[in-house]
Amino acid sequence: MQIFWLKRNLRLQDSVPFFLSMKASRSYGKVLPLYVHEPGLIAQPDVSRQHQAFISETLVELSTEFEALGGQLLQAIGETVSVLERIHRCSPITRICTHCETTQNAQYERDIAVRAWCREKEIELMEVEQNGVARGKQSLEAFAEYFSRAIGNSLKDPTGADLSQRFARLPFTSCAISDIPLAAGADKPGRQRGGRQAGQDILNNFFNVRNLSRYPSRISSPNTAWASCSRVSTYLAYGIVSDREVFQAVDRVVSIGHGTLTAPEFARLQNRARFFLDRLNWRRQYLQVFESHPHVETRCMLPQFDGVREAEFDEGLFLAWSTGRTGIPYIDAAMRCLRDCGWINMRLRATLVSFATMNCWLPTHRVAQLLATEFLDYEPGIHHVIHQIVSGTSDFQALMIYDPMKQARDHDPQGQFIRRWVPELADLSGAEVHELARTAGCHSRIAEDLGHGPYPAPVVDCKLTAKSAKSRIHALKNGFPDPGRDSGGANTSSPQLGLI
Ligand SMILES: Cc1cc2nc3c(=O)[nH]c(=O)nc-3n(C[C@H](O)[C@H](O)[C@H](O)COP(=O)(O)OP(=O)(O)OC[C@H]3O[C@@H](n4cnc5c(N)ncnc54)[C@H](O)[C@@H]3O)c2cc1C
Structure with a gap:
């Protein structure tokens, strides 16, 4: 058998x-x-x-x-x-x-x-x-070739076949569901549902000319990302859909566009499709890095960082960050949203990790482990490698310290996302939620009904802590403190997380 x-x-x-x-x-x-x-x-x-x-x-x-x-x-x-x-x-x-x-x-x-x-x-x-990941002594195939092969393959789907003669009988009965030991934590009310049908719905509904054409411009703000990102990550992480199925879905959209759009519209669509495929390429690259460096699950990619943050671990800061009570509204909104739904967009993930590891100087692995349990789409290869990059413990040279206040003003200027997830601030209007002098101590009737106390004052000074983290990381990487201009600690240029 x-x-x-x-x-x-x-x-x-x-x-x-x-x-x-x-x-x-x-x-x-x-x-x-x-x-x-x-x-x-x-x-x-x-x-x-x-x-x-x-x-x-x-x-x-x-x-x-x-x-x-x-x-x-x-x-x-x-x-x-x-x-x-x-x-x-x-x-x-x-x-x-x-x-x-x-x-x-x-x-x-x-x-x-x-x-x-x-x-x-x-x-x-x-x-x-x-996933095109090379194991052992193999060398990694270029993405373009891998992609071309994937869209050229005819994918086998057994649906509708009668294979009864080929299946074995059960050697003993299946376990009772009630006997399966329970994992820690609680289920999340707003998470995606399991099953092929839900994955199939994404393949059928997200991948069309309209969605792909507007994809890049709407993925950074938490107000638009929910409807504009594909949300296919969870189904890829559990292999409910394969990467080849996603490639073929993108290819289908491009073919439809070829037959229906004007030349400039089609060029734009191609450009957007490439932007989307870049992300699937990063996925493959991160999986490959993890395949070759599995130790990053528990140790830093650069060994000089091992134990450094751990030696200064601040339980209070970890608790404030992990429960969404840091006093920085955008960070708290992100964490509370994540705790409820199991998903936030990529930029918000990076902002959350940057705040934890740079501003709060929390150990990379404590942060990664907590978020692994919070992300429904937890994919160890992507997750641990990106944590190393964002926390500055990898050999990726550019240091990305996200200023959470700037991120909030850029991507949630009127504070809808913040007010939705931080009800203590519900009575503030528009951009008032970005003024920390106003938010500290704030409370509202809605928040009181939900059992929240007054909104906390910021647990750290974002500018000072970013500056200190930048200089310490520079010193650990290069053996001397950062000689560069004082940028107020926050590198706010758009990071390219895909580049390793
Ligand atoms: C700190 C941090 C931790 C992360 N942990 C995970 C994780 O555990 N699992 C996970 O799947 N993604 C992770 N990501 C990458 C990214 O945030 C998610 O893939 C994306 O938000 C999933 O939503 P989506 O499917 O709608 O993405 P879309 O924007 O629709 O992208 C399509 C697909 O491309 C891939 N992709 C997108 N962005 C990235 C990226 N930056 N790196 C690698 N692949 C990418 C994913 O497979 C995704 O499903 C992490 C990012 C950060 C900054």
Whole structure:
């Protein structure tokens, strides 16, 4: 019997391991789809209840999809090796087909244990590469070639097929959902829903000429980003849709534009499509960096930063930042929005991390770990590498210190976002929310009804702390303090997070 092992790639469409296992059912035996709820991984500090709830919703849909094809998904609780051992005793396993994943170290360790077990039992393990990430000694293919190949591939979709003769029967019954250990934290009321249908809706609805044409201009403000970003990250992170499916969706839009737009409009669309694809290229690059530097999950990319912020860890500042009570309205609005919805746009993420690591001098890994549990789309490769860049602990030379006050004035000039998420400031009008002398001590009836006390005064002076962080980071990187002009500490030029 073969196992089609679902880890983070929770889909049947464009799933090479699923396709290959089905294709080989005569030679290797029938196929058992398997998902393992692993207590050791569920207990990891970067896993939270919202991730687990999202996965559960996805598995419900997947189970239905398997049934429609004539099979059944086995869900089991336990460490993967012991679950495989149990299956193997009931019905000998000939081969395991799965995706090769670039993910957090705990999951990578699990993969190593499975590899060793397969070797010991002489079971073939097929790990199919994806996302164009090179492993081991391979060299990375250029993005343009990877993209061209991806849009040229015909993607397999088994929907509608009768594959009942190729599926194995369950060797034992699936676990009861109520027995699955719960991850820490609470679910989020405003998060995206799990399942292929929700991912498919994004592929069908976001990718059209209108959305792609206006994409770049509306992604930086939290007031427009919600409707203007694709929101596909979560479905990519859990492999509910593949990167190839997203590439093909972009390509489709460009083809439609070619047939319907004027030449200048089409040139503009092409330009915007490239802008969007740049981000998918960054995604791949970050995954690749993490593949080669997995230690950045727990250590700094530049070792001279290890322990530096940790030695000055301020619990009070961490609490203020992580609960949205820093007294800096834009930061608090971002954190409270994130805690409710599990998503904020990229610029806001960078502003939040810059404030935590530069202004509050909080340790990069404490910040990254907390945000890993808050981001529903937590993708370890992207997440940890960007944290290194924003906190100045990588070899990326340009230092990006985001001034949260400037970011707020630029991207939420009338304060709608701030007032929505910081009800203490609900009675202030327009740009008044940007005046810290007014916001400190502010309270409103709405906030009182919601149980909020008066709004706090700023926990740090943003200009002074940015200046100090800049000079310390410069000294740590170069061995001497920053000799440059005093820019008030805040480099407010537009950062290019995609450049490594
Ligand atoms: C501190 C920090 C932490 C981040 N952590 C994550 C994370 O855990 N998971 C995650 O998917 N993204 C992360 N990002 C990148 C980015 O913020 C999100 O990908 C994006 O906001 C997701 O929303 P979207 O799908 O609507 O993006 P869109 O703007 O629609 O972009 C399309 C896709 O491109 C990719 N992408 C976009 N921006 C980036 C980027 N800067 N780097 C790499 N890929 C990008 C994503 O796959 C995204 O889904 C992080 C950014 C920062 C600054």
